Amino acid sequence: MPKFLALDKVDRKLLNLLQKDNQIPTRTLAEKVHISQPTCLRRIRDLREAGVISADVALVDPFALGYGMLAFLEVSLINQSDEHMQEFEARMAKETEVMQCYFVSGEYDYFLVVHVIDMDAYYQFVRK
Template sequence: MPEIPLDAVDRKMLVELQLDGRMTNSQLSDKIGLSPSPCLRRLKQLEADGVITRYVALVDPDQLGLGVTAFVRVRLDQQDDRHLTIFEEAVAQFPEVMECYLMSGDADYQLRLIVENLKAFENFLRHKLTRIEGVSQLTTSFALRPVVYKTALPI
């Protein structure tokens, strides 16, 4: 159950904005069948409630020469709060880390990295990731190509 109750109009609005976050309020109101003033009020309320957290541009990594996506599973030698905090604060500073999840199972964390090439990946491992206190084991898989990549949540 969501924290903020959303009606059908809110959901429709979120679907449309996930497809095009740059549309004008007028365009959005036309798409969801609501006049501009109440549409804008609802939009501002969704932002104030934290349902909409920010607006971004999605950039093609290949166009920037960032052709290698790696998934790295990380085990720490200790899983106490201090070591978890040290790791989480460190990886949050690395621009190569696109996502980081605390995991259940055989790894403590799963990272998704994007880098230029394998040399850049090796440098990241040697000079950043393995230097974090408590990192004891890394397992890496490389993405060959994306099959499904979505940014829109299923609403």
């Protein structure tokens, strides 16, 4: 059974604030959770080392780049062999329109979140 890190109320507040804005100054963060700045830095470092905070990323707004249409696609593969599924996943990873690709159970094999410029771009994407 996997071992989970026990988080206290302060750690949870820190994580909540960092998820909303990971650029928030440490001093401000410490003030918001009522701890000292060195304690705040140590807690964040510990959360990183434990793998609770796994990355610092920039979220790009696709609409600001002209991708005006968000589409959700359900995909069924004709052949569900490991080889075909790996091939499909590798191909989706290369498609710039695909923001997320989930392997799911049920009627469909995959669920895709796709950003495209417009309906024409959507039709071109699904026909690839």
